[in-house]
Amino acid sequence: MSVWIAIGVTAVGCYLVKLLGLSVPAGLLERPLTQRLAALVPVALLAALTAQQTFGADTALVLDARLAGVGAAAVALLLRAPFLVVVGAAVLVTAGARALGG
Amino acid sequence: MTPVPQRKHLLKSPEVPKDIGSPDEGATVHDTGAPAHDTGAASRGTGAALHDDTATEGGRDDRAVIRDALGVGIAVGLSGFAFGVTAAGAGISVAQACALSLLVFTGASQFALVSALAAGGNPLTAAAGAFFLGARNAFYGLRLSSLLRLPPGTRLAAAHWVIDETSVVALAQRGRHAARLGFTVTGATLFALWNLTTLLGALGAEALGDTDAWGLDAAGPACFLALLAPMLRTGPERATAGLAVLLGLGLLPVLPPGVPVLVAALAAPVVLLVHSRALPGKPGRGYGADGAGGVEGPGGPDGAGGADGTRKANGTEKTEADEEDAR
Numbered sequence: 001m002s003v004w005i006a007i008g009v010t011a012v013g014c015y016l017v018k019l020l021g022l023s024v025p026a027g028l029l030e031r032p033l034t035q036r037l038a039a040l041v042p043v044a045l046l047a048a049l050t051a052q053q054t055f056g057a058d059t060a061l062v063l064d065a066r067l068a069g070v071g072a073a074a075v076a077l078l079l080r081a082p083f084l085v086v087v088g089a090a091v092l093v094t095a096g097a098r099a100l101g102g
Numbered sequence: 103m104t105p106v107p108q109r110k111h112l113l114k115s116p117e118v119p120k121d122i123g124s125p126d127e128g129a130t131v132h133d134t135g136a137p138a139h140d141t142g143a144a145s146r147g148t149g150a151a152l153h154d155d156t157a158t159e160g161g162r163d164d165r166a167v168i169r170d171a172l173g174v175g176i177a178v179g180l181s182g183f184a185f186g187v188t189a190a191g192a193g194i195s196v197a198q199a200c201a202l203s204l205l206v207f208t209g210a211s212q213f214a215l216v217s218a219l220a221a222g223g224n225p226l227t228a229a230a231g232a233f234f235l236g237a238r239n240a241f242y243g244l245r246l247s248s249l250l251r252l253p254p255g256t257r258l259a260a261a262h263w264v265i266d267e268t269s270v271v272a273l274a275q276r277g278r279h280a281a282r283l284g285f286t287v288t289g290a291t292l293f294a295l296w297n298l299t300t301l302l303g304a305l306g307a308e309a310l311g312d313t314d315a316w317g318l319d320a321a322g323p324a325c326f327l328a329l330l331a332p333m334l335r336t337g338p339e340r341a342t343a344g345l346a347v348l349l350g351l352g353l354l355p356v357l358p359p360g361v362p363v364l365v366a367a368l369a370a371p372v373v374l375l376v377h378s379r380a381l382p383g384k385p386g387r388g389y390g391a392d393g394a395g396g397v398e399g400p401g402g403p404d405g406a407g408g409a410d411g412t413r414k415a416n417g418t419e420k421t422e423a424d425e426e427d428a429r
Contacts, residue, residue, distance in 0.1 A: 003198055006225035006232075010215050011205035013229065014236035018208075019261040021243020022252070033374070038241045040342050040370035042266070045238045046330040047343035048350030048366035049210055053323035059355050069320030070327060077331045083177035090324030095317030 069094030167280045171271050171287035178209075178267050179295025184321040185212055186303020191313045192220030196304040203300040207293065208265050211236040213322055218359050227358060234364040242269035249273065249281050263289030266329050338377045345369035 054070045055061045072093035076086040182203060189199035194216050202212045211232035218228035243264045249272065252260055263285070272285035310316055334340050346369040353362035 002225040003194065003219060004201075006215060006219060006229045007198060007201055007205070009226065009229040010202075010211060010232040010236075013233040014206050014208055014211055014239070015262060017233070017237050018239045018243055018264040019258070021240035022247045022257050022261050022264060024244055024247065033378075034244075036374055037370055038244045040338065040374055041241045041367050042238055043330065043333045043339050043342045044346035044367045044369040045235075045363060046266075046326050046333070047346040047369075048363045049235070050323050050326040050330060051347040051350050052354055052363065053213075053319075053326065055351060056354050059359075061351060061354060065317070066320045066323065069317055070323045073320075073324035073327050074331075077328060083174065083328055084180065086328045087177075087181060087321050087324045090320040091317040093317070094320035095315065098315055098317065 065094045065097035068097040163280060164283060167275055167284045168287050171284045172291055174267050174271050175288045175291025176295060178325070179292045180299055181209070181321055181325060182296035182299035183303035184318050185209065186300040186305070187307045187310060187313045187318055188213060189216045189300070190304045190307030192216040194219065196301070199304040200297065200301055203297045206232070206236075207262060207296070208236050208239060209325070214359065223359065231359040231361070234361065237364065238367070239264050242266070245269070246272055246285070249278065250285060251278060260285070263293065267292055270329070338373050342369045342373045345373060
């Protein structure tokens with residue numbers, strides 16, 4: 001039951017925050033500062049998420065096979081690989097590194 | 103999201119960037135492959151003119167938009183499989199996993215919620231972490247609202263699809279028609295596939311056994327990295343990313359799940375403030391000049407701290423106020 005509560009609260013909250021962004025008066029967007037902030041905030045969030053999901057294990061930081069996988073994804077991105085190839089490279093290299101005892 | 107299709111699309115219309123800002127800026131943007139949000143900001147300013155320019159080859163443009171949108175929608179939609187598997191591995195039922203994909207429909211929040219629940223977190227704490235992650239969608243919506251200009255009724259439905267992928271595809275387009283098309287095709291494809299593959303992943307998880315052994319825990323960060331990569335063109339963008347990494351990792355051990363990411367978002371106003379002080383009187387010039395100035399090298403955040411450290415420290419309080427203001 002508590003899982004369903006969490007799902008319900010998350011669903012409502014995430015929908016409302018999406019709607020909030022869409023519904024903000026357009027005048028606010030005329031401010032250059034707001035525009036540049038709105039462009040930079042996703043950069044910060046995505047960078048933090050990438051780092052946390054690469055090195056985070058609950059509340060600890062660890063080095064494990066994921067680092068090799070994300071490194072492979074970075075190489076694939078530098079080679080301008082399509083999205084699925086990038087993710088596939090990360091998954092395969094991580095699985096391979098684990099199989100080798102990483 | 104996927105850098106490649108956007109770049110292809112941009113290269114197909116080399117005549118367009120000359121309409122965006124000054125000639126120098128246009129050339130710079132084009133050479134480096136414009137970050138999606140820069141293109142979006144530019145097309146907002148000159149949207150009508152650009153739309154007229156491209157009207158003659160509208161059919162071809164539409165096909166290019168649809169192709170890019172399908173590419174992103176299919177590629178990311180398939181990663182719902184990873185979510186279904188992860189959810190099942192976390193002890194979430196198939197029905198619950200499907201409900202999350204249907205009703206929450208923002209990947210990072212879904213991953214965060216099942217991870218927190220698997221770790222035995224309080225349901226409201228878990229939901230709070232997921233909500234904090236979903237808060238970034240408000241900023242996408244902020245940028246999309248003026249670009250798409252949706253009527254109120256449509257807005258209620260469209261809001262559910264305001265996520266990383268639909269936003270990046272829409273913001274990469276020139277003109278309202280292309281942006282709406284990109285948003286809709288990406289959203290529909292992604293929503294259908296994400297939910298289908300969530301179901302398949304959850305059902306198939308038992309067959310896979312240990313999902314980490316298959317490396318599926320690396321799919322999440324790889325997705326985020328692929329989202330991030332095309333945004334890292336300028337000094338401020340790289341500095342923001344680097345500072346956010348330091349904040350996100352440094353605070354992970356000390357703050358509740360989901361909170362460090364939210365604090366890391368403060369890297370954006372901090373860098374913005376430092377940057378605007380470094381270039382007084384040139385607020386409209388964009389980021390281009392900064393990269394050339396070498397204030398923040400490609401090494402990113404760590405290097406950037408040297409020259410700007412003191413100003414950064416002074417600016418923190420003010421930027422927090424800016425952040426609140428912007429919301």
